[in-house]
Amino acid sequence: MTQGSSSHYQVLRIPVTATDKDIKVAYRKAARTAHPDHGGDAATFRRVTLAYETLIDAKRRADYDRSYGSGTAFSSRTAPAEEGAHFDAPAAGSRASAHVRRPNTPRNTAADAPVYVPSFEEVAAGGEVPLIPEPVARQQVHGMPRKRGLFGAEARIQREMRTVQLITRQILPAIPAARLVNGLQSPADNSHIDHALLSGYRLAIIGSMLLPPGAYAWNGSTLNHGGRSIAPPQLAHVVRRMQDIFPELNVTGWTVVHSTDGNLHEPVIDRHGRSRGRGDSHETVQVVNAAGLARGLKQFLSSGPAPNTVNVPVLARLLRGMH
Structure with missing residues (x-):
């Protein structure tokens, strides 16, 4: 996902379960990095500030979360990767495609151990904060x-x-x-x-x-x-x-x-x-x-x-x- 289409949670690098304290700590850290006086980018700093102002206010956060859940706040990370993609299939390029049932692999995998997409290992390796904690x-x-x-x-x-x-x-x-x-x-x-x-x-x-x-x-x-x-x-x-x-x-x-x-x-x-x-x-x-x-x-x-x-x-x- 491009930075411009990231959710407020991703901009501040916090999970959707973050508390007010988590938001404040994340904002101070992100603001220091993004501030133009410290070599940051003005547009990035505006996104960081907007994210903080939205999430720290209870009513604005509730309104944002409704739009976040309904997909109107940003382009979903899980949206099909190419035009013409359809439901009931992993997005093009998804690692989950390796687990899709094929004609030559008839075994049903429903009873298998869960596979998380994206995996928490992948997210950690990329330096990202998962949208929700692993537990x-x-x-x-x-x-x-x-x-x-x-x-x-x-x-x-x-x-x-x-x-x-x-x-x-x-x-x-x-x-x-x-x-x-x-x-x-x-x-x-x-x-x-x-x-x-x-x-x-x-x-x-x-x-x-x-x-x-x-x-x-x-x-x-x-x-x-x-x-x-x-x-x-x-x-x-x-x-x-x-x-x-x-x-x-x-x-x-x-x-x-x-x-x-x-x-x-x-x-x-x-x-x-x-x-x-x-x-x-x-x-x-x-x-x-x-x-x-x-x-x-x-x-x-x-x-x-x-x-x-x-x-x-x-x-x-x-x-x-x-x-």
Whole structure:
């Protein structure tokens, strides 16, 4: 990344988790080097000053982090390296391309130990400060469901915690590189994203529901049960926005419907009307029960390229820009 397109964090050479004290120390060091009176460059000094003034102010930093997470603050380091690059594949020239599944290497690497891109060794050798500390990148679960408003908060947290437990128990052990981020701010509007699950070059956006057991008919827009229609969380526009933000990823949406009795195979979700016969790959958002989510997410994440890769810049933007 060129210096002109670097984020404020990269200009000051600090991680996105830096404290006010870290910012002040980094600014003093960078300012001494960049100041024209000390042989520095005026343009570089202005960038250093702007970075400091933005990050040291809590409100300005929050606003910047939102633009940072949504990709509008600077050109992403993980953006495709050449025009015509598409999602679901590592950027041209990426070291992760060595880990992409090839026709002559059918072994699935999802269960392998995580590979960090860029590696922390590479970053250290280049004299750079990683966007997030290595211990943070190694965590598989980040954040907790956030209490939003007063009405229905307890029920919302209950269903979201069920999703966290399901993913933690059934998906994360099988895919060590998967990273679950809970309680995100949506870049599409003022709503929230319950969960985001990143592994390699695939990202799943997940919403949660809690309904009594029984048979429900999904017609592509509502769940119907006993003459009652229930609209699931609106995720399609969030998925599209996240796909725009992260063009190097394959982004899909999932709504998991938990049963009030705790049975992972309840409620039963039958496809009817517009959703019948379309196939999973053609739907923007899948609506499934807990067992279906565990099965579907494992298949989606493990079948992508380099599923044992932890995409550090993308994880950093999720943690700081949207969390």
